Amino acid sequence: MLNALVGEKLAIISPKPQTTRNRIQGIVHLPKGKGHSGGQVVLIDTPGVHKPDSSLGRKMMVEVREALEGCDLVLVIMDVSHKFDPRDQFALGLVKQSGTKTFLVLNKIDLIREKSKLLPLIEDYRKLHDFAEVIPISALKRKGLDTLLELVIQSLPSGPAYFPEEQSTDQPARFMAAEIVREQVLLNTREEIPYATTVIVDNFEEGSKLTRIAATIYCERQSQKGILVGKGGQMLKKIGTGARLQIERMLGTRVFLELYVKVEPGWRDSRAFVEELDWRRQLEQRMVAQIVTPDKTEG
Ligand SMILES: Nc1nc2c(ncn2[C@@H]2O[C@H](COP(=O)(O)OP(=O)(O)OP(=O)(O)O)[C@@H](O)[C@H]2O)c(=O)[nH]1
Numbered sequence: 230m231l232n233a234l235v236g237e238k239l240a241i242i243s244p245k246p247q248t249t250r251n252r253i254q255g256i257v258h259l260p261k262g263k264g265h266s267g268g269q270v271v272l273i274d275t276p277g278v279h280k281p282d283s284s285l286g287r288k289m290m291v292e293v294r295e296a297l298e299g300c301d302l303v304l305v306i307m308d309v310s311h312k313f314d315p316r317d318q319f320a321l322g323l324v325k326q327s328g329t330k331t332f333l334v335l336n337k338i339d340l341i342r343e344k345s346k347l348l349p350l351i352e353d354y355r356k357l358h359d360f361a362e363v364i365p366i367s368a369l370k371r372k373g374l375d376t377l378l379e380l381v382i383q384s385l386p387s388g389p390a391y392f393p394e395e396q397s398t399d400q401p402a403r404f405m406a407a408e409i410v411r412e413q414v415l416l417n418t419r420e421e422i423p424y425a426t427t428v429i430v431d432n433f434e435e436g437s438k439l440t441r442i443a444a445t446i447y448c449e450r451q452s453q454k455g456i457l458v459g460k461g462g463q464m465l466k467k468i469g470t471g472a473r474l475q476i477e478r479m480l481g482t483r484v485f486l487e488l489y490v491k492v493e494p495g496w497r498d499s500r501a502f503v504e505e506l507d508w509r510r511q512l513e514q515r516m517v518a519q520i521v522t523p524d525k526t527e528g
Pocket residue numbers: 230241242243244245246247248249250275276277336337338339340366367368369370
């Protein structure tokens with residue numbers, strides 16, 4: 230939904246739950262037009278609300294709470310093709326606690342064959358919470374998005390623009406590249422591997438024609454490393470090619486992507502390691518490093 234509203238691929242997507250691990254902002258710029266004074270909507274995409282069982286999970290829930298602080302409106306997105314379950318109740322509890330105005334966005338209406346079932350479903354959802362609006366959409370088929378955006382705009386206070394018009398996200402390309410590699414891991418591996426992997430970009434040198442990137446895929450066990458590398462390096466090659474093509478599209482340059490795989494036993498339960506993954510923190514550390522040693526101008 231974030232990608233469809235912004236009109237760019239900012240958030241990686243996979244069929245596996247807990248794909249998103251960090252919050253990122255996506256900016257929708259609204260041009261001045263008839264009856265419209267223009268403006269911008271800053272959407273914050275968060276990890277999915279869940280009960281965490283690792284340091285990583287706890288950090289993901291911190292990301293959710295930080296996003297809830299100070300926002301003007303909450304959009305709770307539910308999948309209409311799934312039955313409401315106790316985990317959804319847990320998510321609603323968080324929203325109720327925040328006391329912020331909330332819309333319920335019912336996504337994936339393209340999966341409902343009998344459209345007559347939609348209205349009674351909306352009525353059922355309305356019983357769960359005092360939603361200001363319930364809006365059915367299909368992010369995939371781009372249905373209902375204009376209505377959603379219109380209702381969102383009406384709910385926002387006016388104020389100064391936060392971002393220049395050419396900016397669509399707060400997440401720098403370096404970290405987007407790590408996410409794109411992780412998306413390829415999610416799409417090409419199964420079972421525990423998608424959850425046991427993370428990606429850190431070690432080097433990012435952007436040139437006008439060529440961008441050189443080196444990144445490390447971390448996993449938790451030697452056996453996982455074996456699968457990630459694959460026979461004769463085939464899997465790593467597949468992940469690398471898929472990621473490279475997407476990063477090239479994003480940057481508009483050729484990309485030379487070097488990938489490494491390392492085992493870091495139990496990283497998901499290491500608070501220190503999980504903190505290191507936070508791109509905002511990495512960005513801060515890089516800025517400090519540049520001030521201390523300004524000749525180290527890499528990426
Ligand atoms: N049919 C259908 N599938 C959709 C639609 N929107 C998203 N999907 C699919 O739903 C799955 C999950 O999408 P994500 O964008 O990863 O979902 P998310 O809510 O961000 O989930 P997490 O990041 O894991 O918390 C993917 O397989 C998408 O292709 C839609 O409107 N219709």
